Amino acid sequence: MENLLAEREEELRYLREQGGAGGLEREEELIKRIDEDDAKIQTLERLIGDAHDLPLLREKLAKCEEKLRSEISRVSQLEGQNFELVQEKEKALNDLKEERGRITELETQSRISSDIQNFRSKPAVTPDLNPEAVADMERLLGAVDRLRGERNGLRRDMHFLETESKFTIAALEAKITSLSSIPASPQDGMITAEGQWKEIKRLRGLALVCSLVIGHLETDRTKLEVQRNSACSAYEEKSNVLALTEIRLHETEDRLTTTIQLLEETTTQRNDTMSRL
Structure with a gap:
């Protein structure tokens, strides 16, 4: 591909030396081809670089998958804990409601006890x-x-x-x-x-x-x-x-x-x- 690019550049110099309208069109076409070839070269270089980094990418992918599974397990565990906490919260609210009722009853009994103490005193x-x-x-x-x-x-x-x-x-x-x-x-x-x-x-x-x-x-x-x-x-x-x-x-x-x-x-x-x- 690099040799082809060198040939294109050599041909471009030749056309510049010849000059003329046809030479300009040919020059533009060659420039366009050179740009396309340059883009292809860059793409191939990236592919070759990615091919060299493929094992590393696979290792990173495996680590990411393992981390993802760990996060999924942790999220599931947290969801279970959250469900238990919600149940405990509801139970605590029910207990709190019952205790408030008991406190009200105790306040009533305390008033009765106070009246009895006053009666005794x-x-x-x-x-x-x-x-x-x-x-x-x-x-x-x-x-x-x-x-x-x-x-x-x-x-x-x-x-x-x-x-x-x-x-x-x-x-x-x-x-x-x-x-x-x-x-x-x-x-x-x-x-x-x-x-x-x-x-x-x-x-x-x-x-x-x-x-x-x-x-x-x-x-x-x-x-x-x-x-x-x-x-x-x-x-x-x-x-x-x-x-x-x-x-x-x-x-x-x-x-x-x-x-x-x-x-x-x-x-x-x-x-x-x-x-x-």
Whole structure:
């Protein structure tokens, strides 16, 4: 090809030396052929150069194919990891939603616990459990015992008065009978009988007063016993409510502790998941 190019150049010089119009056309044609031949030569040189670099290109191609397969495998692995991360993210979101519900429930339980603590720290709110109510109850019990003692004393006094009045009336009646058998002036008999009947009326009036007083004391005692029973019932009811409330409080505190632990574990898992994302 180089020899042909040299011949073309030699022919071109010859035509330039000859000159003329035909020579110019021939010269242009030769220049065109020379350019074509030059392009062919460059193409052949590139092909020859590529032929020398073919093993290297094949090696590069093999490396590229290996790298491509490695990248494809890595992309597949990353896609699998991404799928797992998406699932973990969805699970974490669901857990977060559940934990938010638990937190809401815990806040409600915390408010209930706070109310219970306030209830326990303020015993004055419950009138049957404060010191004044206890003192009133003790006074009522003391009054009941005192009235019971007075009632028993009055009953003994009344029984004694009734017995005494019976003996007195019997003695007076016997005395009246004995006096009626003794002759005396009408005026003396009238005075004696009048005094005896006055004594009898006095004793009967005293017995009636004692009976009324005992009845009044019995009524007061009954009222006080009713008040005492009502206060005791209210106290027992409040004590039962307080005991039940304390049991529920302990159960709520246990559930709160367990839920807080679960919340901390879930928060740790969520943070780990978010850090991986």
